[in-house]
Every structure is written in C-alpha cells, then in structure tokens.
Amino acid sequence: MDARAVRDYLVDLQSRIVAQLEQLDGMTFRRDAWERSEGGGGLSCVIEEGNLLERGGVNFSHVTGISLPASATAARPELAGRGFEAMGVSLVLHPRNPYVPTVHMNVRFLLAHKAASDPVWWFGGGMDLTPYYPFEEDAVHFHRTCRDALAGFGPECYLRFKRWCDEYFYLKHRKEPRGIGGVFFDDLNEQGFDLSFELARSVAESFLPAYVPIAQRRRGLAYGAREREFQAYRRSRYVEFNLVYDRGTLFGLQSGGRTESILMSLPPVAQWRYDWCPTPGSQEARLYDEFLIARDWV
Secondary structure: OOHHHHHHHHHHHHHHHHHHHHHHHOOOOEEEEEEOOOOEEEEEEEEEOOOOEEEEEEEEEEEEEOOOOHHHHOOOHHHOOOEEEEEEEEEEEEEOOOOOOEEEEEEEEEEEEOOOOOOEEEEEEEEEEEOOOOOHHHHHHHHHHHHHHOHHHOOOHHHHHHHHHHHHOEEOOOOEEOOOEEEEEEEEOOOOHHHHHHHHHHHHHOHHHHHHHHHHHHOOOOOOHHHHHHHHHHHHHHHHHHHHOOHHHHHHHHOOOOHHHHHHHOOOOOOOOOOOOOOOOOHHHHHHHHHOOOOOOO
16 A cells, blocks of 8 residues: 555646646636645645636645544444545536536545554545536547446446446435436445556546547537526536535535635536426426436446
8 A cells, every 4th residue: 555656646647637727728727735734735726717617626635634524434433533644636627608517526545544453545536527508429428438447447347336426426405416427436445455546547537538528519609698597507506515415525624624625616606596497398408307317328
C-alpha cells in the first residue's frame, strides 16, 4: 500500500484535467491553495463566468484527522475512533448552455489507522452526467466510455458500478434520479491495493474522453430564456442531492474541510418552483419520460 503514489497521481491528475478544461473553455481557472488547522490542505481550481462554464471546480485535497467523521463510519461502525488520512480529486462542471450537461467526477483514497492495528484503506469514485435537454447519442457515448474504462476488470464490473451509481445518485424524497448516471464505487479494496488503484486510475482517465466530446457538440446550440429557466429548475435537484445525500459533501463539512471548496459543486443559479410539472410532449417532459428512468445505455 503506497499512499504517496496515490497522492502524486492525484496531484498530476488535477493539473492535467484543469489544463484540458482551460483549453476547452478558453479562460483560466483560479488556483487557490489552502491549509486545514487539523492537518492537511489542498488546491482548489475554480472558474466562474467562463466562455463555456458558468461555474466549474477541480479540487485536490489531502487531509488528516484524529477521528473519522460520522459520514465515513455510518456504514462501518467498527472504524469509529480511528485516525484517518483522506485524499482525492473531485470536480463538478456547470456549463451555461442548457444543452451542455452538468457533470461530476471524483476519485478518492482513504486510510484509517489505529495503534496496534493494521491500517484499513479503500478507494472510491466515479462519474455521472446530468443533462437538461438530453441527446441519446450523448448518453450512449458517456456510458460506453465508462464501460470501456472498466472492461479490463471483469465483465460484470461496469454493470455493477452502473447499478451502484443509479442507486446512489437518487433523490429519495423526489423519487427520481439526479441524471442519467454513469459509474460509482466505494469501499474498494477486496482486489488488493495495486488492482484497486489501477481501477481508480482507469475511471479517472476516462473522464475527459467521456465528457469533452459532448460539450464540444452542444456548446454552440442556440437557447433562450425558457431553456435557462428549466436548467435553473433542474439545477435545484443538484443542490438538494449534494446537501442532503452526498457522502463527499458531508465528509468534507464534518471533517472541517474548506467550506468554499466543498460547496463549489453547487450551481451559481438555481430555482425552485412550487408543484411544477412540464407540459406533456414538450422538450422538458422528454427528460422525464425518456431519460430519468432506469435504462441500459450500452
């Protein structure tokens, strides 16, 4: 188990993704290094009011603590009271054009330790797509890229992680998914460190090939006030999920992470409407009828 190798990879991953996104957007990200009084710190790379991205963030963090937060021990109470070391890269991109979907990706490594006990470690991560005005070819491309990234890890790996993603990114109080999913995994260690690290890297490296072609295809499509209003309405679901359910958000806040960096995942503009439903047969209704349902995309 080599935590230093994971850190080095994540630092390089953040740098490469930001460089590619700067080329895609045409504007630079703000770099904001921070430290945490309890131990550790990170680098937040954020763009606001870009050419493509209304807001986007690509964050690296590496924090330590004397006791795991409750969000990390809820499913594994035997780890309560252990010290920890957590590191990861997490990104969320909110494009301005409603025809370009929001996207999220993260990969993380957590090490829990206690005197006179063997350390416990695991990887987690994944990526998911949240369109507002969706295209089937985009959904197929995104999922096909996820599938191909996991092809070397067994025939059931993609299907398992796709189902996990569908179940995780689900707003129980709304009884609807956040978007069209992707892949998600957590507590990954059963295959040993080297293979688990390789899988996490494969998912991370597939992010740009999964998303950039979609953004390039849709960024020039014309839109108006109606599309922006619907985008803001659907973005409110993103806010609800991140603040109510997301384990990464809860872990960051409970562990004393930098609040601005944690909440950069929220969209800059969102809207709630009371008891609103799309007009049957409309473009907006198509999102609900054809995409926010359980589907096998590849």
